Amino acid sequence: MxxxxxxxxxxxxxxxxxxxxxxxxxxxxxxxxxxxxxxxxxxxxxxxxxxxxxxxxxxxxxxxxxxxxxxxxxxxxxxxxxxxxxxxxxxxxxxxxxxxxxxxxxxxxxxxxxxxxxxxxxxxxxxxxRDWDKRQSIKERDAKREAQRAIGTRLKRGRR
Known part of the structure; x- marks a missing residue:
């Protein structure tokens, strides 16, 4: 095998x-x-x-x-x-x-x-x-997702 x-x-x-x-x-x-x-x-x-x-x-x-x-x-x-x-x-x-x-x-x-x-x-x-480090990394992750979402919607609008 x-x-x-x-x-x-x-x-x-x-x-x-x-x-x-x-x-x-x-x-x-x-x-x-x-x-x-x-x-x-x-x-x-x-x-x-x-x-x-x-x-x-x-x-x-x-x-x-x-x-x-x-x-x-x-x-x-x-x-x-x-x-x-x-x-x-x-x-x-x-x-x-x-x-x-x-x-x-x-x-x-x-x-x-x-x-x-x-x-x-x-x-x-x-x-x-520490707890505040965890909160900071969550905020950074959410901000990154929002930026990617905004770029994605701009790209979709430009294709139409």
Whole structure:
């Protein structure tokens, strides 16, 4: 059977862009069990409360990633909220550890996807926003939408 090509997004963490100012991003592989892969291929996962940490041994672990049990699994089904190991190079782990040790910074998963048949997660170091930062980013987003709408209506009028 030929290997899958391309990228298929399973889950996105839209809350991360609201709650954090996102810095540099990395692509990491994940160590998964068989039933976890089957649940992901069915398009089921939740990144809502997920975060990553670098431990003392220099390994990166992803916590609170919710992958529901595989419906056709047996008693050997996976634990829904277990911690999962992320696969990165030593240099990437060292850089993540340096950047995430600062106060107010955390490693946040942005999206979970399959790339050429392998499960990948995009992670970034995020700095927590305050309430007024969140309101400001919402105002900027709304102003951008209004400007795009105004340009779109002008273009439609010009075509008639």
């Amino acid at each position: 030929p290997r899958e090509k391309g990228q298929k997004v399973v889950a996105r963490n839209r809350k991360a862009f609201h709650d954090y100012t996102i810095g540099e991003t990395w692509e990491a592989g994940m160590v998964l069990q068989g039933t976890e892969v089957k649940s992901l291929r069915a398009g089921k996962a939740s990144l809502g409360d997920a975060f990553a940490q670098v431990d003392d041994r220099g390994e990166v672990w992803l916590y609170n990633l919710h992958i529901p049990e595989y419906a056709f699994g047996t008693w050997r089904n996976h634990d829904v909220m277990r911690k999962r190991k992320l696969l990165l190079s030593k240099r990437e782990i060292a850089k993540l550890a340096r950047e995430s040790t600062d106060s107010g910074k955390t490693i946040v998963p942005l999206q979970l996807y399959f790339k050429d048949g392998y499960a990948k997660v995009e992670i970034a170091v995020g700095t927590g926003k």
